[in-house]
Amino acid sequence: xxxxAALKTLGTAAGAFLLDxxxxxxxxxxxxxxxxxxxxxxxxxxxxxEIRTVVGLRPFRPSGFVVRAENVGDKLVxxxxxxxxxxxTLSWGTSELAARLVREASGAxxxxxxSGAVGLATSRLLQERGYSVTIYAKDLPPNTTSNxxxxxxxxxxxxxxxxxxxxxxxxxxxxxxxxxxxxxxxxGERYGVRWIPNFYCxxxxxxxxxxxxxxxxxxxxxxxxxIEGPSNPFPLPYVRRVQTMMIEPSIYLPALMxxxxxxxxxxxxxxxxxxxxxxxxxxSTVVNCTGLGAHALFGDQELTAVKGxxxxxxxxxxxxxxxxxxxxxxxPRRDGVLLGGTHERDVWTLDPNPxxxxxxLAEHQQFFxxxxx
Numbered sequence: 171x172x173x174x175a176a177l178k179t180l181g182t183a184a185g186a187f188l189l190d191x192x193x194x195x196x197x198x199x200x201x202x203x204x205x206x207x208x209x210x211x212x213x214x215x216x217x218x219x220e221i222r223t224v225v226g227l228r229p230f231r232p233s234g235f236v237v238r239a240e241n242v243g244d245k246l247v248x249x250x251x252x253x254x255x256x257x258x259t260l261s262w263g264t265s266e267l268a269a270r271l272v273r274e275a276s277g278a279x280x281x282x283x284x285s286g287a288v289g290l291a292t293s294r295l296l297q298e299r300g301y302s303v304t305i306y307a308k309d310l311p312p313n314t315t316s317n318x319x320x321x322x323x324x325x326x327x328x329x330x331x332x333x334x335x336x337x338x339x340x341x342x343x344x345x346x347x348x349x350x351x352x353x354x355x356x357x358g359e360r361y362g363v364r365w366i367p368n369f370y371c372x373x374x375x376x377x378x379x380x381x382x383x384x385x386x387x388x389x390x391x392x393x394x395x396x397i398e399g400p401s402n403p404f405p406l407p408y409v410r411r412v413q414t415m416m417i418e419p420s421i422y423l424p425a426l427m428x429x430x431x432x433x434x435x436x437x438x439x440x441x442x443x444x445x446x447x448x449x450x451x452x453x454s455t456v457v458n459c460t461g462l463g464a465h466a467l468f469g470d471q472e473l474t475a476v477k478g479x480x481x482x483x484x485x486x487x488x489x490x491x492x493x494x495x496x497x498x499x500x501x502p503r504r505d506g507v508l509l510g511g512t513h514e515r516d517v518w519t520l521d522p523n524p525x526x527x528x529x530x531l532a533e534h535q536q537f538f539x540x541x542x543x
Contacts, residue, residue, distance in 0.1 A: 207542060208401050211488045213500055213507060215535045219483040221506055223527055225520045226318030227475040229462035230254040234329035234338045236470070237264050237345075239271040243449045248272060248457045250292055251284075251464045252473055256325035258287040258316055258417055262352035263345030265292040265459075269299060274455050276300035281451050283307065283442065283467075284459035286316035287419075290426040292457050297433040304453065305430070308441040308463075311423040315461060318480065320501050320508055321422070322368065322492060323353055323415035324380075325387065327476060327513065343386050350390050353415050362421025366502070368414050369397065371406040371495040371537075381410050405540030406495060416492070420505050442467055477514035481527050482506035498533050509534050 231252040239248045250268035253260050265288060272280060277300055282293045285307035293303045311317055325346055329338065356363045370381070379385065381394060397409040442448055445468065448456055458464060465473040482505070489502040498511035511533065512526045 206401060208397060208403050209543075210403055210491055210541070211486075212541050212543070213483075213489055213493075213534065213538045214486060215483065215509070215531060215538055217531055220531075221482050221484055223479060223481045223522045224318045225477060225479050225522055226315045227462055227477055227518065227520065228255045228327060229257070229315075229464070230327060230474055230476045230515070231470070231472045232330040232333040233472065234334050234342060235260070235264055235345075236464075237267045237271075237341065242445050242456075244454065245449060245451070246273065246455045247445075247448065248455070249464070249468070250288055250457060250459050251461050252470070253288065253328060253461070254325075254476065255327035255478070257461065258319045258321045258419070258422075259323050259325045260328070260345050260349050261287040261291040262295070263347065263349035264288065265295050266348045267341065267345055268292055268457055269295045272296065272299075272301070272455055272457070274301065277302065278455070279304070279453045281306055281453035281456045282459055283448070283456060284461060284463070285310050285427075285437065286314040286459070286461060287319070287423065287426075288316075288461065289459035290423065290430060292459050293430055293435060294426060294433070296457070297430070297435060302434065303430075304436045304438060306438050306440045306442070306451070308439070310437065310439065311427060312420070314423070316423060317419050318478075319419055320480065320499070320510055321417040321419050322501055323350065323417065324390075339386060346387055346390060353417065356422075357415065361425045362418030362504075363415055365413055366416050366490055366492060368412050368492040368494065369404065370410045370412070371404045371493065372408040373406055375408055376410055403542040404493070404495075405537060414492075416501065416503070418503050418505070420503075474516050475518045477512065477517040477519070477523075478510065479512045479523055479526055479530075481509045481530055483509065493537070495537055496533070498530060498537070500534060500538075 229252050235252040236249045248268050248271045250264050280296050280301045280303050282289050282303055282305045285305050293305055296303050353363055392413040395411045397411050402409050460467055462475055464470050486507050493500045501508040509530050511530045
């Protein structure tokens with residue numbers, strides 16, 4: 171969906187919505203009862219409520235993430251990186267695939283490079299297999315890319331269709347399924363994972379994309395429901411509600427760190443500049459979870475940065491839903507309301523973009539001011 175088209179519709183949409191609500195069950199759309207207006211609190215998008223703007227660089231590869239093993243000198247290096255905008259979402263899945271490639275006997279020492287969501291998930295899965303794990307990382311939470319993630323459970327910006335092979339797509343769907351099941355087991359206060367409704371809003375009917383049966387992740391969409399006609403409070407005519415998990419990085423990552431330490435894990439703060447540095451480690455097996463760092467460390471020239479920026483507003487506890495329209499999205503978290511909508515490819519700077527911030531604020535103000543009370 172085009173952001174410009176969505177905003178044009180925002181400016182003209184009134185109350186003339188013609189379709190009744192309906193619920194998708196599998197691949198069927200079943201008409202529902204005559205709906206009433208769905209009452210949702212508007213997000214207060216006043217600029218004075220901003221508490222911070224954060225930038226993260228998504229480690230993107232057009233052909234998708236890398237999970238494979240190779241020999242580097244006398245080391246077995248298992249790669250697990252390049253997740254694009256799906257690092258938190260896919261972490262437990264690709265880490266399971268990576269852990270299967272570790273051939274050491276149980277009890278052996280294994281090194282993990284990186285302490286973001288992927289590195290921590292990999293480390294925990296190796297510990298669950300009986301390995302003694304040391305994490306080597308330049309940065310630790312809360313100073314990782316994972317800490318700046320929106321962290322809604324759904325893989326986003328992971329690959330480009332024309333570059334993805336059938337083998338990768340099989341790996342992608344398997345990883346998504348593993349991760350989805352693991353996060354379901356983590357729902358609750360301890361890990362900061364919860365189910366919330368997400369509303370996808372469009373000026374055009376949903377005939378393709380994530381809500382079409384051809385979507386390879388269609389099976390993971392829970393309770394897809396059309397919110398249209400009189401029930402629709404949003405200023406765009408076509409709305410789909412889906413239930414999904416929201417992960418709070420400020421809770422989730424410290425909880426994983428705690429689990430890692432309780433299981434006997436160790437952390438060494440260290441930066442690596444070349445495979446020769448990796449070869450100096452005492453462990454014979456190394457799992458590479460360096461994300462964007464693999465571009466320089468292992469010479470992956472396909473790997474590039476896609477800059478994302480989030481403007482965070484004061485927490486608004488009454489807002490317990492997510493909304494998506496055009497390129498923009500709003501995620502409610504305990505540490506603030508996240509407003510996003512930027513994807514700057516091949517931009518490697520962590521400096522905030524003031525123009526992008528103003529655009530995102532203005533578009534969210536327009537959207538939420540147009541909601542029906």
